[in-house]
Structure formats: C-alpha cells, structure tokens
Amino acid sequence: xxxxxxxxxxxxxxxxxxxxxxxxxxxxxxxxxxxxxxxxxxxxxxxxxxxxxxxxxxxxxxxxxxxxxxxxxxxxxxxxxxxxxxxxxxxxxxxxxxxxxxxxxxxxxxxxxxxxxxxxxxxxxxxxxxxxxxxxxxxxxxxxxxxxxxxxxxxxxxxxxxxxxxxxxxxxxxxxxxxxxxxxxxxxxxxxxxxxxxxxxxxxxxxxxxxxxxxxxxxxxxxxxxxxxxxxxxxxxxxxxxxxxxxxxxxxxxxxxxxxxxxxxxxxxxxxxxxxxxxxxxxxxxxxxxxxxxxxxxxxxxxxxxxxxxxxxxxxxxxxxxxxxxxxxxxxxxxxxxxxxxxxxxxxxxxxxxxxxxxxxxxxxxxxxxxxxxxxxxxxxxxxxxxxxxxxxxxxxxxxxxxxxxxxxxxxxxxxxxxxxxxxxxxxxxxxxxxxxxxxxxxxxxxxxxxxxxxxxxxxxxxxxxxxxxxxxxxxxxxxxxxxxxxxxxxxxxxxxxxxxxxxxxxxxxxx
Numbered sequence: 001x002x003x004x005x006x007x008x009x010x011x012x013x014x015x016x017x018x019x020x021x022x023x024x025x026x027x028x029x030x031x032x033x034x035x036x037x038x039x040x041x042x043x044x045x046x047x048x049x050x051x052x053x054x055x056x057x058x059x060x061x062x063x064x065x066x067x068x069x070x071x072x073x074x075x076x077x078x079x080x081x082x083x084x085x086x087x088x089x090x091x092x093x094x095x096x097x098x099x100x101x102x103x104x105x106x107x108x109x110x111x112x113x114x115x116x117x118x119x120x121x122x123x124x125x126x127x128x129x130x131x132x133x134x135x136x137x138x139x140x141x142x143x144x145x146x147x148x149x150x151x152x153x154x155x156x157x158x159x160x161x162x163x164x165x166x167x168x169x170x171x172x173x174x175x176x177x178x179x180x181x182x183x184x185x186x187x188x189x190x191x192x193x194x195x196x197x198x199x200x201x202x203x204x205x206x207x208x209x210x211x212x213x214x215x216x217x218x219x220x221x222x223x224x225x226x227x228x229x230x231x232x233x234x235x236x237x238x239x240x241x242x243x244x245x246x247x248x249x250x251x252x253x254x255x256x257x258x259x260x261x262x263x264x265x266x267x268x269x270x271x272x273x274x275x276x277x278x279x280x281x282x283x284x285x286x287x288x289x290x291x292x293x294x295x296x297x298x299x300x301x302x303x304x305x306x307x308x309x310x311x312x313x314x315x316x317x318x319x320x321x322x323x324x325x326x327x328x329x330x331x332x333x334x335x336x337x338x339x340x341x342x343x344x345x346x347x348x349x350x351x352x353x354x355x356x357x358x359x360x361x362x363x364x365x366x367x368x369x370x371x372x373x374x375x376x377x378x379x380x381x382x383x384x385x386x387x388x389x390x391x392x393x394x395x396x397x398x399x400x401x402x403x404x405x406x407x408x409x410x411x412x413x414x415x416x417x418x419x420x421x422x423x424x425x426x427x428x429x430x431x432x433x434x435x436x437x438x439x440x441x442x443x444x445x446x447x448x449x450x451x452x453x454x455x456x457x458x459x460x461x462x463x464x465x466x467x468x469x470x471x472x473x474x475x476x477x478x479x480x481x482x483x484x485x486x487x488x489x490x491x492x493x494x495x496x497x498x499x500x501x502x503x504x505x506x507x508x509x510x511x512x
Contacts, residue, residue: 006260008251009227011203012038012244013047014276015064016076018235020050025477027501028060029389030279034232035064037275038071040350041268043244044227045072045098051090052083056505058090065094072138074098079128088135098138101128102170105154106145118153126160133165142170142205147178151189159195168201168227169194173216176209176239184219191224203227206242208234213242218250221260232276233284233291245269245290245322253317270323271348274379281451281468281479290322323348325375333367340378347375349382369462369485376457377464380483389504392417393443395496400431400488410434412492414442435492443499448472454487467494471502478502 015031015038018024026034031048038046046068051058065073073094077083079101091097103114103125110116116124125141132139141161143154158169171190173183187204191197204220204227206213217228234243248264255261273291277284286293296319319325325346331339337360344351344359351359359381366381367373394415402408408431413423424442428434432452440447451470456463465487469480480498484490 005255006226008221008225008260008262009044009201009203010244010248010262010264011045011047011074011205011227011229012041012043012231013205013229013241014038014231014235014244016047016049017237017241018231018276019280021235021237021240024235024280024282025479026279027389027478027505028056028063031060032064032067034272034276034279035068037268037272038232039068040265040348041272042263042265043071044263045074047074047076047100047229049090050076052077052080052086058086061087061090062093065091065097069095072096072098074100074140076100076102077128077132079103079124081128081131084128084132087132091136096138097136098140098168099132099136100140100142100170101125101132102142102144103128104144105149105157107150108148109145122157122160125157126164129161129164129166137167139166140168140170140203141166142172142203144172145174146171147173147183147186148175151186152193154190155193155195158190158197158200162194162196162200166200168203169197170203170205170227170229171220171225172205172229173207173213174205176207176213178206178212178216180212180215180219183216184223187220187223187225201226203229205229207237208239208241211239213240214246214250217242217247218258221247221251222258232272233282233288235276235280235282243289245273249290249317249322252321266321267323268348271379278481279479281453281470281481283453283455283468296324331363331367331373331378332371333364335363335367335373343375343378344382347378351382366464366485370464371462374458380457380464380466389500390417391500392503393496393499395489395493396421398435398489398492400435402431402434408434410438412438412442414439414496431488432491435488436495439492439495439499445473447499447502449495450477452491454491457483465490467491469494469498471495471498473502476502478505 019026035046048064049057049061051061061075075087075090077087087099110121129139129141146154191202202225204217204225206216228247230242230244230247232244234240248262251258251261270291284292340360340363362381396413396415399411407427409427411425422442424438426438426441428437450472453468455466457466464483464485467482467490471478478498478501480494482490482493
C-alpha cells in the first residue's frame with residue numbers, strides 16, 4: 001500500500017547558519033564531508049553557504065554544488081543583484097540548484113537595519129525574485145524576522161514574490177520570540193491570506209533563543225507548512241536553530257498525531273551528529289534529545305527493570321532507529337579489512353579505496369595499543385579523516401619534561417611538507433602550554449589558543465584521549481582535533497591539526 005502521508009521537506013542549513021555561529025567554522029574539506037553526509041541522510045535541500053560573503057565561500061559552495069547529486073543545493077543571497085550573481089556562479093554546476101533570497105520585513109529591521117520603507121522593501125523583494133528567476137527555476141524567498149512583521153504586509157510580499165516566480169516562501173522566527181500556539185496560528189493566517197499559496201511551498205525557519213525552535217517548527221508543520229529549515233545538533237546563531245533530528249523523529253514517532261513524514265534516513269542521524277560535532281569542535285550536551293550520550297541511558301533502577309522487561313516501557317524509539325547500534329562486534333589486532341569494513345557499514349560509514357586503506361592502517365596501529373577496538377574508537381578513526389587538509393606539518397616525535405618542582409619543558413619535532421625535520425624546545429606553564437609554545441616557535445607564528453578540551457572516547461583504562469582545540473591568528477579561528485592513547489600526544493596532534501587548517505585555508509578577506 002502506498003504511503004499517503006504528507007511529505008515535509010527538510011532544508012538543512014548546517015553549512016550556512018550553523019557554520020557561521022561562533023566557533024563552528026569548518027574548512028572546505030570538512031564542509032564537503034558534511035555535505036556528503038547530509039546527502040546520505042536524504043536531506044531535501046542543503047544550504048551550502050552564502051556565496052557573496054567572500055571568494056572562499058563562493059568556491060566552497062561551487063565545490064559542494066558540483067559534488068552533490070541527490071539533494072538540491074542552495075546558496076543564500078541578499079535581495080541584491082550582485083549577491084544573486086554570486087549565487088549564479090556558485091551554483092552553475094549543481095544538478096538541482098536553489099537561490100535563496102532574504103529580505104527583512106519587520107518594522108524594526110526595515111527602519112534600523114535596512115533604512116527602507118515598506119514600499120521599497122516590497123519592490124526590492126519582487127525585483128530580486130524576478131532577477132533570480134531568469135537563470136534558476138527554484139527560487140526561495142525569506143522574509144527575515146517575519147514573525148515580528150505585520151502579518152498582512154507579509155501576505156502582500158509573499159503574494160507578490162510567488163507571482164514573480166518564487167517556488168518557496170519562508171516565514172522565519174529569526175529571533176526565537178514566538179510561542180508554539182501563536183506561531184502555528186500565524187502560519188495558518190499567512191497561508192490562508194496569501195494569494196497563489198497553492199503554487200508554492202510554505203517554509204519555516206525557527207531559532208532557539210527561548211528553547212522553542214523545534215516546538216515552533218512542529219506547530220507550523222501541524223498548521224500546514226511543507227518545509228522545515230534546521231541544522232544538525234541545532235547549531236546556529238546565538239542559541240542555535242531548530243534541530244533536524246528533533247523535528248524528524250517527532251514526526252516519525254508521532255506519525256499518529258501529525259500524519260506527516262520526511263524522506264530522511266533516520267539511521268544516518270547519529271553518524272551525522274557525530275561528524276558535525278567533531279569537525280566543528282562543538283560537543284553535544286549529554287542530555288540532548290535523540291543524539292546525546294544519555295538519550296538512551298537508563299540509570300534509575302525502576303527504569304532499568306522496565307527496559308529489560310520491555311524497551312517500550314521507557315523508550316519511545318529505538319537507538320537503532322537513529323543509527324546507534326547495540327550490536328557489538330569485537331575487533332582487535334587480528335581483525336582484517338573485511339571485518340572492519342563490515343562494521344563501518346553497520347555504523348553508517350561507506351568507505352572505499354584509499355580512504356578505507358587509510359582508516360584500516362590507523363585501525364591496525366590502534367589495535368596494537370588496545371586489546372579491543374570499540375565502536376566509538378572506529379567512529380573516531382573515520383571522523384579523524386573527514387575534512388583532512390594537506391599536512392604542512394606532521395608530528396614526528398615529542399618529549400616532555402615536567403614535575404612539581406621544575407618548569408615544564410617540551411621538545412617537539414615536526415616533519416615539514418618537503419620532508420625535512422624541524423625541532424624546537426620551549427618551556428611553559430605545564431606540559432600542554434610548553435608543547436604549544438614549542439610549536440609556535442617552530443612555525444614562527446604567535447598563534448593563540450582560544451579553547452582546549454580533553455576527553456576520553458571510551459571509559460576503559462586504555463581508552464583513547466580525544467583533544468579538541470580552537471586557535472586564532474589575526475581575526476580568524478580554526479579547529480583542530482587529535483586522538484591518541486596518550487592524552488598529551490592527542491593534544492599536540494590537535495594543535496598541529498589546527499595549524500594545518502590555518503596554513504591551508506588562507507581565506508581571502510570578507511567582501512563588503
């Protein structure tokens with residue numbers, strides 16, 4: 001029997017709204033890996049970036065647009081011809097391109113940010129959509145700060161841009177101000193009072209300033225919205241965006257209530273969450289719905305008893321439904337590539353060729369130091385290769401001399417990309433500070449450490465240490481990640497990883 005449920009489109013903006021939030025920057029290679037994972041997740045539209053913001057962003061959107069085949073790729077634009085021209089260039093190789101135009105419609109934005117009258121905003125919106133429609137059949141128009149706008153003015157603008165060719169109109173709660181019931185009521189009003197609404201998809205884009213982004217998005221879907229804009233792990237400006245995983249699983253678990261679904265492959269949710277967390281350096285809070293470490297943990301005795309008797313007593317969805325596998329296949333130093341690849345497939349990773357060979361080589365090296373390799377260890381190996389940049393510097397060896405009565409001293413030797421070895425010695429306020437100071441001396445740059453986190457991938461005694469760092473140089477930030485069974489080595493690797501991202505990117509200054 002055919003599925004007659006209403007299909008809601010998922011518009012993922014992890015690479016645009018998510019990536020522009022403080023500390024969540026990604027290099028081009030990392031963006032490509034995330035885009036591939038979103039495509040595997042069956043996201044309908046991937047907003048790959050804001051092409052007019054910089055030459056670097058334009059090139060990253062162009063690269064992603066040329067790779068992604070199964071999802072639409074969108075580029076964000078202001079309602080300006082020069083922005084739309086940048087999007088045209090960035091999306092020219094996309095199989096299914098979308099131009100996403102935004103213009104504020106609230107009184108406070110029009111007066112203080114745009115310094116435009118409502119009539120000017122109306123004319124600019126219509127002319128921008130018409131201009132984009134000349135080269136792209138799929139045009140989305142967003143009324144920025146729509147919830148705080150005059151509803152009748154939004155209806156007027158939406159009616160006009162649909163007549164001009166917009167195939168999607170987006171109603172954002174840009175500052176996360178709405179309450180779910182009133183947001184749903186507003187969506188119903190706008191949809192019923194917009195001329196030609198049957199010709200376009202009604203979308204919503206909710207921010208999480210009051211913790212209601214997912215609830216408001218679901219209220220809008222209940223009211224008839226056909227597209228939800230969201231991000232993996234809810235990352236985004238300020239308190240973030242609506243979480244993709246929360247919207248998708250709410251619709252799936254409560255299909256009896258919504259009678260709507262998405263085309264998302266939910267088994268890919270957890271791997272996508274882990275990848276985004278690793279490449280941005282932003283950890284997921286343990287109690288985060290769907291993808292947090294404790295999302296399926298049961299510590300209270302009465303809960304444990306119930307779950308053992310019947311998982312449905314306290315679990316409204318299974319871990320497997322979101323890609324968290326309970327099947328454990330013991331892997332060790334005697335395991336072959338076939339066994340590793342089988343486990344990778346079960347965990348949601350599809351590797352082949354040199355990528356698989358690289359992960360297998362690192363798996364064997366890890367297995368020499370651990371009795372057994374866990375699923376989390378395997379994830380760390382795979383995600384450690386995601387977004388790899390050319391290694392201008394590679395850690396060769398390190399020595400730390402430290403104690404309670406002596407200053408910490410570090411000797412670091414790095415292999416340069418030309419094969420030559422360079423070594424530096426420096427002191428510091430502790431082992432990590434000494435090591436990082438030595439690396440700065442070696443590369444000849446005063447890089448600043450902005451964030452340093454250290455954790456264990458698993459809970460066993462021989463667990464790998466996982467270090468995440470953020471460094472700054474000038475006005476830019478870069479992330480780095482390192483994994484090793486030695487926690488000091490993991491920190492050094494993370495710092496070198498961030499240095500390599502900095503050296504490889506050299507992004508041009510932002511366009512004005």
